[in-house]
Amino acid sequence: MAKVLMKGNEAIGEAAIRAGCKNYFAYPITPQSEVAEYLAKRMPEVDGVFLQGESEVAVGYMIFGAAACGERVMTTSSSPGVSLMSEAISYIAGARCPAVFVNIMRGGPGLGGILPSQADYFQATKGGGHGDYRLLVMAPEGVQEAVDMTMKAFDLAEKYRGPVMIMGDGLIGQMMEPVEFPEDFTPTPMNNDDWATSGMATRGTDKRNLVKSLFLDPKQLNDHNLLLKAGYDRMRQEEVRYEGYNTDAEYKLLIVSYGTMSRVCKTAIDTMKEEGLEIGMVRPQTLFPFPEQAIHDAAAKESCSHVVSIELSMGQMVEDVDRCVKGQRPVTWYGECGGDIPTPEEIIDHVKSLLKN
Amino acid sequence: MGKTFSKPEALTDAHTHYCPGCTHGIVHRLVAEVIDELGIRENTVGIAPVGCAVMAYNYFDCDFQEAAHGRAPAMATGIKRVRPDLMAFTYQGDGDLASIGMGEIVHAANRGEKFTTIFINNAIYGMTGGQMAPTTMPGQRATTAPAGRDVEATGMPIRMCELLSTLATPGYISRQTVLKPKYVNKAKKAIKKAFEYQKENRCYSFVEIVSTCPTNWGMTPLDSLKWAEDTLLPYYPLGEFKTPEE
Numbered sequence: 001m002a003k004v005l006m007k008g009n010e011a012i013g014e015a016a017i018r019a020g021c022k023n024y025f026a027y028p029i030t031p032q033s034e035v036a037e038y039l040a041k042r043m044p045e046v047d048g049v050f051l052q053g054e055s056e057v058a059v060g061y062m063i064f065g066a067a068a069c070g071e072r073v074m075t076t077s078s079s080p081g082v083s084l085m086s087e088a089i090s091y092i093a094g095a096r097c098p099a100v101f102v103n104i105m106r107g108g109p110g111l112g113g114i115l116p117s118q119a120d121y122f123q124a125t126k127g128g129g130h131g132d133y134r135l136l137v138m139a140p141e142g143v144q145e146a147v148d149m150t151m152k153a154f155d156l157a158e159k160y161r162g163p164v165m166i167m168g169d170g171l172i173g174q175m176m177e178p179v180e181f182p183e184d185f186t187p188t189p190m191n192n193d194d195w196a197t198s199g200m201a202t203r204g205t206d207k208r209n210l211v212k213s214l215f216l217d218p219k220q221l222n223d224h225n226l227l228l229k230a231g232y233d234r235m236r237q238e239e240v241r242y243e244g245y246n247t248d249a250e251y252k253l254l255i256v257s258y259g260t261m262s263r264v265c266k267t268a269i270d271t272m273k274e275e276g277l278e279i280g281m282v283r284p285q286t287l288f289p290f291p292e293q294a295i296h297d298a299a300a301k302e303s304c305s306h307v308v309s310i311e312l313s314m315g316q317m318v319e320d321v322d323r324c325v326k327g328q329r330p331v332t333w334y335g336e337c338g339g340d341i342p343t344p345e346e347i348i349d350h351v352k353s354l355l356k357n
Numbered sequence: 358m359g360k361t362f363s364k365p366e367a368l369t370d371a372h373t374h375y376c377p378g379c380t381h382g383i384v385h386r387l388v389a390e391v392i393d394e395l396g397i398r399e400n401t402v403g404i405a406p407v408g409c410a411v412m413a414y415n416y417f418d419c420d421f422q423e424a425a426h427g428r429a430p431a432m433a434t435g436i437k438r439v440r441p442d443l444m445a446f447t448y449q450g451d452g453d454l455a456s457i458g459m460g461e462i463v464h465a466a467n468r469g470e471k472f473t474t475i476f477i478n479n480a481i482y483g484m485t486g487g488q489m490a491p492t493t494m495p496g497q498r499a500t501t502a503p504a505g506r507d508v509e510a511t512g513m514p515i516r517m518c519e520l521l522s523t524l525a526t527p528g529y530i531s532r533q534t535v536l537k538p539k540y541v542n543k544a545k546k547a548i549k550k551a552f553e554y555q556k557e558n559r560c561y562s563f564v565e566i567v568s569t570c571p572t573n574w575g576m577t578p579l580d581s582l583k584w585a586e587d588t589l590l591p592y593y594p595l596g597e598f599k600t601p602e603e
Contacts, residue, residue: 069402
């Protein structure tokens with residue numbers, strides 16, 4: 001298929017349909033409302049479901065009810081809305097239902113702002129809702145990757161029977177870029193007869209299915225959490241995705257950055273390379289599971305004297321980077337969290353000042 | 358003589374955890390009988406609330422989902438939108454539905470979602486131990502209203518049927534009780550109507566059942582029935598508040 005020019009939010013909506021998701025529930029919030037506006041038009045064309053819920057709280061449970069029936073389902077929101085959905089995300093994780101959540105992040109805390117941000121890193125990767133659960137979190141760097149990740153997200157949600165999140169910042173939702181939708185994409189068929197509440201008649205059985213997260217017996221609950229943990233451990237083995245940028249060079253410093261911020265870092269790295277200064281970058285494409293080994297090994301390179309985590313937050317991912325580097329090199333944070341994005345020049349200045357000290 | 362009485366197919370063999378004198382058991386049975394009579398058990402998904410009926414899925418023998426507190430109507434919405442061929446019902450108490458879940462129930466009813474709600478109103482929080490509910494009567498004692506409900510501070514009890522009846526969207530809204538055998542048959546008729554409206558894809562349907570809670574009211578089961586009839590029924594009048602034919 002030829003490339004088309006699309007806004008990130010609309011491309012995510014189209015990607016969901018192409019991945020076989022015919023069910024979408026959402027509540028409007030800037031800067032992601034275009035997904036809902038796009039799918040309000042598009043879903044009826046494919047005999048799909050579009051429903052604007054009364055709140056993000058309710059939408060979270062519409063997703064839960066639909067996912068528990070074994071149907072592909074997605075919602076999109078932005079930071080304050082994702083906070084409200086986090087209760088449902090915990091229940092969905094506890095009840096082991098596949099569902100796709102998209103967070104087009106804006107600044108916080110509180111109402112914050114409506115400009116791009118990456119300040120929900122902790123919320124997405126460390127919990128957000130209550131209890132011992134993890135989200136498989138993918139972070140696209142642009143519109144094409146947002147499409148690719150959205151299409152893959154449904155298969156992954158079903159593989160692990162849990163919620164998967166796409167973390168884009170506001171810029172990825174709002175900017176237009178050329179994208180290509182794969183023509184040969186076939187969703188992996190899901191066999192959910194052993195758990196989904198799809199109706200006994202649908203399954204041709206007299207055995208009913210229960211979708212629940214309540215386990216009052218301590219041993220049962222512990223066993224259930226061990227089962228969830230086994231899934232998260234398998235993600236750590238099988239789903240880690242990252243990009244190494246200029247990591248073959250003898251770089252003096254290693255950047256760790258993701259999403260829109262990493263695109264700016266790439267420009268800065270290219271400029272410094274022209275000047276003869278080698279800088280490497282590891283760009284996590286999955287925030288959970290985190291590319292722990294890749295960052296550890298990249299920091300260990302003999303030429304590398306420093307690691308800096310560059311984020312649109314006040315220093316969240318840097319805690320994971322520090323954990324992975326394990327004291328081999330100094331690890332620091334650089335970034336902004338008001339809605340402005342550091343320029344390549346600012347990044348270059350900061351990198352040079354780190355190397356001077 | 359042949360068998361004249363048996364357990365509905367839509368109920369499991371499990372013993373319930375409900376307290377002696379609690380009316381949940383009667384209502385469970387009525388819902389199960391209706392499911393049997395309409396022949397819908399194999400196409401039905403129930404949604405359990407948070408509260409005393411949280412483990413309703415142990416007693417109904419059909420597919421079941423368990424909701425978070427108050428969110429059952431949103432889950433039923435999700436089910437019916439993606440699988441309109443299935444039958445869905447929520448079974449909710451007064452804390453779940455009229456307090457924390459007020460937003461979800463009003464909007465589901467207003468969208469005219471094609472599912473059925475069974476609303477158990479016993480004017481108190483049962484599972485958490487007798488705290489004040491939005492439906493607790495003025496002066497009625499609760500663990501969080503030890504001197505009795507002070508309506509100056511907490512307002513008057515919310516009447517859900519009256520409130521939902523104000524919505525312009527067509528629906529079936531009925532209040533019944535199971536305090537005496539004569540009421541039980543009427544309650545079953547209303548529950549059956551509610552499921553039939555759903556089966557015909559007509560409208561949202563809601564049946565409130567004025568119920569008892571001897572344990573948290575601190576009364577014997579018999580005194581509870583009398584207190585409910587004397588105190589609750591005058592404030593929560595029985596009858597059909599709205600039908601889709603109107």
